[in-house]
Amino acid sequence: MQPPKLTDEQQRYLDHLRVQRRLAERTLTLYTEALERLNALAAKADVPLLRLTAHQARRFLAQLHQGDLAPRTLALILSAWRGWYRWLGHNGLIAANPIVDLRPPKVGRPLPKALAVDDAVRLADYAEPNADPVGEALDRCLVELLYGGGVRVSELVGLDLRYFPTSLGWIEPDTQEAHVLGKGSKRRAVPLGGPALKALQDWLAVRGQWAQDGETALLVNKRGRRITAHQVRARLKERALHAGMPTHVHPHMLRHSFASHLLQSSGDLRGVQELLGHANISTTQVYTRLDFQHLAKVYDAAHPRAKKK
Known part of the structure; x- marks a missing residue:
């Protein structure tokens, strides 16, 4: 006789998650499937669920x-198993949790997505026909600061026209730098190239048409107040669509593009780390993998030994 898909204890546990923890139905479905997997493995090995050992659980x-289950799937399964056995322990049904020390395989860190150089330049240079000149100047300025300076969107919206005692960040036109407040409240100076400085000048020439009196923010919205990160994302998304970008573009993609393109040109990992404001160089090293992907594509396209039959 086939064992039931779920034991009474498992059903009570799921009811607890539904009523007391108020988990979403999708999560409950995934937990149910995970417990059913456990039951099938235990039945095949002829192991009583309430007597499962850590060694047997590791074998499962x-x-x-x-x-060939994905690491994230295995992590979710283990979470469901661990939670059920923890609940059994709290109810005095088992003496020890056999899942407590089990860990799933490490999830590979996904590579950051970056635009091709031509696409990034096209996005920065794009001019919307019949666009509001103030909005067009704003869009060009924010793209140049994100791509030309590699700043985070939080750092971008925190920029002021100049230094004030309350400033999170500010622009120094004389030294051609932007001073930003990054993660961990660490300040750094970001050099601004010619296109970024030109975009800043064009924006400052029309900023007064939108900005309210006394507003210190460098970038403002139509209401004249400091632009928000959400508004930056929305404006960038719309500009990318109009420019015909091949993928969805968000602010952090331009930061990834800044790092990847700079590393491709210079090979200076430590310098890129400083410009990005990474506390640990291992965070920056992910761009070497992205750079290798670029080189691999060049090899596949050009080297005679790489050509497929």
């Missing part, structure tokens, strides 16, 4: 791993 995990 290895079997699932051999089934």
Whole structure:
């Protein structure tokens, strides 16, 4: 006789999650499937669920791993198992949690998405026909600061026209720098190239048409107040669509593009780390993998030994 898909204890646990923890139905469905996997493995090994040992649980995990399940899927399964056995322990039904020390395989860190150099330049140079000149100047300025300076969107919206005692960041036209407040409240100076300085000048020439009196923010919205990160994302998304970008563009993609293109040109990992404001160089090293992907594509396209039959 086939064992039930869920035991009474498992059903009570899921009811607890639904009523007391108020988990979403999708999460409950995934937890149900995870417990059903556990039941099938235990039945096949003829192991009583309430007497499962850590060694047996580790063997179950290895079997699932051999089934080519993704690390994130395995992590969710283990979370469901661990939670159920923890609940059993709280209710005095088991003496020890056999899942407590099990860990899923590490999830590979996804590569950041960056635009091709030509696409990034096209986005920065794009001019919307019949656009509001103030809005057009704002869009060009924010793109140049994101791509030309590699700043985070939070750093961008925190910029003031100049230094004030309350400033999170500010512009120094004389030294051609932007001073920003990054993660961990660490300040850094970001050099501004010619296109970024030109975009700043063009924006400052029309900023007064939108900005309210006394507003210190460098970038303002139509209401005359400091632009928000959400508004930056929306404006950038619209500009990218009009410019015919091949992918969805968001502010952090321009920061990734800044880092990747700079590393491709210079190979100076430490310098890129400083410009990005990364506390740990391992965070910056992910761009070397992105750069290798670029080189691999060049190799595949050009080297005679790489050409496919």
